[in-house]
Amino acid sequence: MTSESSGTDPDSAEPIDSPSTEASSSVDEFDEGNMRGDLSEVSDAGLVVAISRYHEPALAEAYRRHAGAVYGLARRLLSDDARAEEIVQEVFLRLWNSPDKFDPGRGTLRSYLLAQCHGRSVDLLRSDTSRRRREENDLRRTAETGYDLEREVWDLTLADHVRDAIARLPEGEREAIRLAYLGGHTYREVATMLDEPEGTVKSRIRSGLKHLRSELVAAGVGLETGGEG
Amino acid sequence: MGEYHDDFTDLLGAYALDAIDADEAELMADHLRTCPWCAGEVAEHREVASFLSQTGADAPPGIWDRISFELSPAAPPMRMALTRPDAEQATEPVGSTQPNAATATPATAPTSDRGDVVSLDKSRSARSAGRTQSRSRTMLAVLAVAACLVVALGVVVVNQNRRIDDLQQVAQQLPRPGTGDLSVKLTSPSSERTARAIVSADGQGYLVVDDLPAPGPGDVYQVWGQVDGTMLSLGTFGDGRDVVRFQVDPANIDGVKAFAITKEKAPGVITSTQAPVVVGAVI
Helix, strand or coil: CCCCCCCCCCCCCCCCCCCCCHHHHHCCCCCHHHHCCCHHHCCHHHHHHHHHCCCHHHHHHHHHHHHHHHHHHHHHHHCCHHHHHHHHHHHHHHHHHCHHHCCHHHCCHHHHHHHHHHHHHHHHHCCHHHHHHHHHHHHHHHHHHCCCHHHHHHHHHCCHHHHHHHHCCCHHHHHHHHHHHHCCCCHHHHHHHHCCCHHHHHHHHHHHHHHHHHHHHHCCCCCCCCCCC | CCHHHHHHHCCHHHHHCCCCCHHHHHHHHHHHCCCHHHHHHHHHHHHHHHCCCCCCCCCCCCHHHHHHHHCCCCCCCCCCCCCCCCCCHHHCCCCCCCCCCCCCCCCCCCCCCCCCCCCCCHHHHHHCHHHHHHHHHHHHHHHHHHHCCCCCCCCCCCCCCCCCCCHHHHHCCCCCCCCCCEEEEEECCCCCCEEEEEECCCCEEEEEECCCCCCCCCEEEEEEEEECCEEEEEEEECCCCCEEEEECCHHHHHHEEEEEEEEEECCCCCCCCCCCCEEEECC
């Protein structure tokens, strides 16, 4: 069984609410009049509350806010449009089916969705088929341009303050984080690639993330989780 | 913490970036279920990592249509009335709680479904049982006094990422509590601070803080629930956040007697020695 199309179009500027859907009508104690046209003002945590009550427009709003970032990360890791789209689908369906997995006390909805995306993408990446495809893409990319064009394009899409914060990291930390996060490599693989001891790479990843957090905080970025690690 | 724990802390950054092997990931996941400090650091690293992702671009068209098509069948009508267990079932052991342990433990990572109670770290309770029993009795005594003063109210769940001044506006955006919901008002000793909690029939709970000041650098607020005589940590919050979401076993809702909030050093404690900032009991 599947639900009827909700009429909710998250790709448009304004969500189109259609209370006649099965999912929406089931939440009969929900005050649809107050939700209609006002979802853009609801916080991410509020959306997840609504999603836990099977409110499809809330999922659509969460999708509108975060699907772009989720797709971008999956695409960056997998170099495969179709696989990246599957990841987006999987991440948001998981949010719909298990909203309780999101703990607002542990970070933002975006960081949660991106962590889900990254984990699933890395799982695919490390499968034999995906690895061969990635290796082929890496070789072809390097041969054609002599440098990592995709990496350069990626960097350009980051916010200025994030790019500046990354630039201020020691090179060892920056490279370890980039290879691990954006390359999908394990710390052991990163150690081999950088010709460094595994313990050094582990430490650099951890210290690099802490330094990056400090830089972002100094740049005025509001980070949800509290305390210093 | 000794060398054993250092083995885990060294991997926290790599784990947060999914940069460890599957067997190490499994061990780390087990560790994080019992170590709020490491779990908190992983959450911080993941939040930082999220800034390494692109912003502003949209996903390709068509994905949403596929998602919408696959959404689960229409949900049953919302069950706002408590499902009371039979008298015989009420005598069953309380989920994974230990009524005689008299030990509060930190909330662990979200469980696999929406009905599991927050689990206890039984090994930690065994080591600190004597010391924690005294403190837990103190808190229980405070809660018992508070039980005479609390009046059940309706609940609102506010925006967690932004403070919303008009709580009634937010209340209109969410399900209205019905009869049978477990709802509690928490107050400070001087009644100048308040909070509200509600637990619905499926065990989903929300604690909404009306006007607590920021806990301060290095501090967090920690939420406690008294379930069948045992103090359970339900989570921590701070930095202006004013909503805590938690889950209790629906079968144990009748055992939920009170809630309290204390201020602790980040990322929280196993057992609190602090007087509650606000406290309230079910009547």
